[in-house]
Amino acid sequence: MIPAPFEYVAPSSVDEAVQALAAAGEDAKVLAGGQSLLPVLRMRLAAPTTLVDLRKVAEMRGVREDGGDLVIGAMTTHYDVQRDPLVAEHAALIKAATDTVADPQVRHRGTFGGAIAHADPAGDLAAPVLAMEASLVIAGPGGRRTVAAADFFQDFFTTALAPDELLVEVRLPKHTGWRAHYEKFTRVAQAWSMVAVAATVRTEGGVIEEAHVALTNMGSTPVRAVAVEQALVGASANADVIRAAAAHAADGTNPAADGNSDIEYRQHLARVLTGRALTAAVGA
Template sequence: MIPPAFEYVRPGSVEEAVRALADAGQEAKVLAGGQSLLPLLRLRLAFPEVVVDIGRLPGLRGVREEDGLLVIGALTTHHQVVRDPLVRRHAGLLAAATAQVADPAVRHRGTLGGSLAHADPAGDLPAVLLALDGELVAQGPGGRRAIPAREFFTGYLETALAPDELLVAVRVPKTDGWGCHYEKFQRSAQSWAVIGVAALVRRENGHLAEARIGLTNMGATPLRATAAEQALAGAGDFRAVARAAESAAIGTVPARDAAASPEYRAHLARVLTRRAVLAAAGMG
């Protein structure tokens, strides 16, 4: 289909982009890698009056260390995230999950910031950022502010970003010494996850001292499986992990659609949580 007409703006700096968003108000959309926005435009599911193209803004790509965190520019592509040595060394869960995003063509164009700002609960990376306890850096007319991932995703395709704010960076704590695994079920390599589970575990004396579980596509926003996290504390073998994983769907509200029923999604959440935790802990 042919997209609706809109005004196209290509700013030369982050400050210009913020001004363009402020001038357009609620009627603007940001174009980064285009892998989320362009399909919406083509299918006429979005009707922006202004599209602000930030794809060539300087300073929003790459990974660096800062104050013990990894700081990743919002325009860093999925391909760059997967291959970056700092991400692979200090945030293995992010690298593993990003490697499973769609296909190579999408990973070469799509951006980390664009995926997070799109806030699709079926996307892989929002749940991963929740499990990592990451935060997102937004810049608006008043300067920059950091938004914890647990506060960023506010509803279906909705975030805490103001209309005149631009996502400029993602901060991720290092998880050295933690085991990690991302497990998902999908109908094809290019399709969205029916369910995904991002698992981080820390072991002490052969038992799980701490676990963080992020759930993809188990509600209108990405979720933490807090009941399963609590039940996993102290687990030391397959049976204990399996029992804890049975609580993975508690507190979730999975949708019914052509891919799965809520009951099937809850079943998948339990099964995939067990698999992901066992793999992350090296018990599988």
């Protein structure tokens, strides 16, 4: 199908992009990598009056260190995130999750920030960002503001972004030396997750000092598995501890039933996949 007509704007800076959004009003759409937006436009499930293309905004690309944070520009492609040595060193969970995103073609075009701002509850990057307790930097007409990942995701495909705002970068506290794993279950290869688990763990002397676990597709937003984390911290990193902690993975979750599974099956998957993710992360 052919998209409905729209005005096209290709700014070269964040300020120009914000101005374009403000001028266009609430019917504008932002084009990052386009892997989610373009199919929607072609099916006319969205008909924006203006499309603001961010491909020329160089300041929104790249990975850098800033003190205790690793900063990933929103327009950095999945491919570049996968291969960046700083990500591998300081944010192993992000690399592990990005490795599972779709296929090589999508990873070459899709962007880190675009996937996060899309806020699909089955997407692969929201839960890792939540697990790492990231801060998201947003630019708008009033300047820049920072929102915690826990407050950024609000509902199905809904975030803290206003219509005239952009996600500029994601700031991740460095998890240098932490072990991490992203465990994903799909019905077919390269599909959206039925359930996935993002786990990042810091151990010392065989004891789990810190553990962050978040779940994909177990609610309308990514969910922290708080009961699992509490059961792990201070315990020995062994199979029995992991098994007991993983049994709490579905506590407090509210997954949707759909054509892929019912609620009980998704909760079962959450427990099984959490056990697998933690086992891989700590090497138990």
